[in-house]
Amino acid sequence: GAGVSQSPRYKVAKRGQDVALRCDPISGHVSLFWYQQALGQGPEFLTYFQNEAQLDKSGLPSDRFFAERPEGSVSTLKIQRTQQEDSAVYLCASRPDRFRGSEQFFGPGTRLTVL
Amino acid sequence: KQEVTQIPAALSVPEGENLVLNCSFTDSAIYNLQWFRQDPGKGLTSLLLIQSSQREQTSGRLNASLDKSSGRSTLYIAASQPGDSATYLCAVWGAQKLVFGQGTRLTINP
Numbered sequence: 001g002a003g004v005s006q007s008p009r010y011k012v013a014k015r016g017q018d019v020a021l022r023c024d025p026i027s028g029h030v031s032l033f034w035y036q037q038a039l040g041q042g043p044e045f046l047t048y049f050q051n052e053a054q055l056d057k058s059g060l061p062s063d064r065f066f067a068e069r070p071e072g073s074v075s076t077l078k079i080q081r082t083q084q085e086d087s088a089v090y091l092c093a094s095r096p097d098r099f100r101g102s103e104q105f106f107g108p109g110t111r112l113t114v115l
Numbered sequence: 116k117q118e119v120t121q122i123p124a125a126l127s128v129p130e131g132e133n134l135v136l137n138c139s140f141t142d143s144a145i146y147n148l149q150w151f152r153q154d155p156g157k158g159l160t161s162l163l164l165i166q167s168s169q170r171e172q173t174s175g176r177l178n179a180s181l182d183k184s185s186g187r188s189t190l191y192i193a194a195s196q197p198g199d200s201a202t203y204l205c206a207v208w209g210a211q212k213l214v215f216g217q218g219t220r221l222t223i224n225p
Contacts, residue, residue: 035213035215040217041217042206042217042218043159043213044215045214056212093213103149104161106160106161108158
């Protein structure tokens with residue numbers, strides 16, 4: 001079956017541009033997560049959705065970052081007025097239920113480079 | 116605040132050796148611990164998931180243990196192969212989110 005997919009896989013943006021990163025979770029998965037992974041670091045939590053509700057956005061680094069999941073399936077992470085420090089791999093993960101003990105499945109990530 | 120540390124940051128060993136990767140966490144109130152593999156330029160592949168009530172999990176040549184009280188986990192890789200070369204990440208699910216270590220970059224030399 002299909003796993004978590006993300007698009008685009010690579011994105012180059014000029015500083016100040018807005019970008020939108022898409023995540024297609026595994027069909028039927030209730031929970032969806034976004035992470036940011038800087039070069040040489042482990043992923044860091046950005047935000048969490050349960051169906052269409054954004055339950056935790058404590059990891060979003062600034063108000064330039066915005067995430068949505070309007071119909072409880074596909075999610076978009078938007079970054080406004082990109083800065084060089086936004087360069088990173090953005091990972092999306094989904095989980096079949098809302099239980100914290102269950103496994104998360106990760107997509108391949110979107111590598112964002114801000115020039 | 117939960118903090119996860121992985122030691123060593125990098126490891127290079129000859130093919131065929133058994134090896135141990137270490138992970139420690141500061142808050143023992145976790146729901147589970149997950150070990151991932153990440154190849155260069157790729158996403159994360161889940162290797163093993165240990166629930167908080169479990170002590171270990173095994174999959175093929177991999178064995179992961181969990182000692183919640185001491186805040187430690189180890190990933191044991193038996194009979195290492197060049198294809199095992201990757202970055203290995205440990206992550207714990209605590210009160211709100213999955214918290215990752217910085218990873219151990221493993222190189223297996225033929």
